Amino acid sequence: MLKAVRHLSQVGGETSELKKVESVLDLIGETPLLEIRKITSGVPRGVRIFAKLEGFNPGGSIKDRPALKMVQEGIKSGQLKKGKTIIESSSGNTGIALAMIGRALQYPVELVIPDNVSLERKRILAAYGAKVILSDPMEGSDGAILLCREIIKKDPDKYFKPDQYFNDMNSQAHYETTGPEIFRQTHGEITHFIAGIGTSGTIMGTGRYLKEQNPKIRVIAVEPDDAFHGLEGLKHMASSIVPGIYHEEKLDEKVPVSTEDAYNMVYRINQEEGVLVGQSSGAALHASLQIAKRLRSGTLVTVFPDFGGKYLTTNLWIGWQEKMKVGDLQFSI
Numbered sequence: 152m153l154k155a156v157r158h159l160s161q162v163g164g165e166t167s168e169l170k171k172v173e174s175v176l177d178l179i180g181e182t183p184l185l186e187i188r189k190i191t192s193g194v195p196r197g198v199r200i201f202a203k204l205e206g207f208n209p210g211g212s213i214k215d216r217p218a219l220k221m222v223q224e225g226i227k228s229g230q231l232k233k234g235k236t237i238i239e240s241s242s243g244n245t246g247i248a249l250a251m252i253g254r255a256l257q258y259p260v261e262l263v264i265p266d267n268v269s270l271e272r273k274r275i276l277a278a279y280g281a282k283v284i285l286s287d288p289m290e291g292s293d294g295a296i297l298l299c300r301e302i303i304k305k306d307p308d309k310y311f312k313p314d315q316y317f318n319d320m321n322s323q324a325h326y327e328t329t330g331p332e333i334f335r336q337t338h339g340e341i342t343h344f345i346a347g348i349g350t351s352g353t354i355m356g357t358g359r360y361l362k363e364q365n366p367k368i369r370v371i372a373v374e375p376d377d378a379f380h381g382l383e384g385l386k387h388m389a390s391s392i393v394p395g396i397y398h399e400e401k402l403d404e405k406v407p408v409s410t411e412d413a414y415n416m417v418y419r420i421n422q423e424e425g426v427l428v429g430q431s432s433g434a435a436l437h438a439s440l441q442i443a444k445r446l447r448s449g450t451l452v453t454v455f456p457d458f459g460g461k462y463l464t465t466n467l468w469i470g471w472q473e474k475m476k477v478g479d480l481q482f483s484i
């Protein structure tokens with residue numbers, strides 16, 4: 152048998168062993184925390200802001216965590232067995248996560264997504280071999296949910312539906328991984344947790360874990376300020392089908408963010424911090440800065456759910472080109 156090779160690296164003065172894994176699925180989680188050091192005007196000295204960079208997950212987003220947990224639990228409970236197809240309605244990232252996991256575990260995957268999801272996302276899903284079913288873009292993520300229900304009704308034995316909006320394993324994944332990681336990475340010093348709501352799995356699960364460690368930690372949700380918004384991945388709860396796993400009473404506060412403010416923050420995160428993120432990360436940092444400005448001290452942790460490469464053909468970047476009068480990028484959309 153081959154002897155395992157030990158890789159040692161120096162990270163910030165600590166010697167750590169580099170990860171060596173047997174499956175791509177073992178790479179999910181343990182994402183880094185980035186301190187926001189440049190976009191800090193108006194933030195008191197005693198307040199630090201960190202962002203958890205979930206784009207480092209192998210499927211490229213935070214949704215790898217719940218997707219894996221829901222599939223694992225499906226297999227454990229016998230609901231998902233060989234011969235079945237995984238189906239889900241997803242605004243994109245959960246779809247990509249399931250497509251990757253389906254490939255790695257050799258299950259076919261079908262995804263129902265609104266037709267206005269970015270082209271890059273559709274192509275990534277196709278590259279992972281998933282069947283993509285498009286729903287009416289005017290009906291948003293709710294339209295995809297309803298169409299998915301119809302498809303399953305026609306052939307219920309064929310499918311395993313992780314059901315991310317109603318499956319407690321979605322938030323449980325964050326309770327078991329995202330929460331403990333953040334608590335460890337901040338040495339227990341976190342005072343505020345701020346995250347966007349889509350299915351609400353991130354905020355529910357991470358928030359529950361953090362409050363159990365320290366009930367004083369404030370859990371703050373970020374949501375689009377309007378039913379018609381351009382914040383892919385996020386939900387405006389008042390005008391949406393409310394996820395079964397969402398319990399608003401567990402939140403300390405909700406901060407509405409406009410699409411324009413979120414997009415402008417995406418450009419700043421790129422220009423000032425050198426990180427290309429998606430629109431929900433812009434919303435998360437915009438809200439975090441608002442909260443930071445009213446404190447004297449604190450350790451704020453927010454989540455950047457994914458990187459921005461998947462959104463380059465969306466309004467996010469088309470708008471930027473127009474705004475910055477950038478004519479020389481020369482990419483055709």
Ligand SMILES: Cc1ncc(COP(=O)(O)O)c(C=O)c1O
Nearest residue numbers: 244349350351352353384431456
């Ligand atoms: C880009 C992006 N941001 C934020 C979220 C919200 O995460 P959650 O579903 O855990 O509330 C999602 C969910 O799909 C997402 O895709």
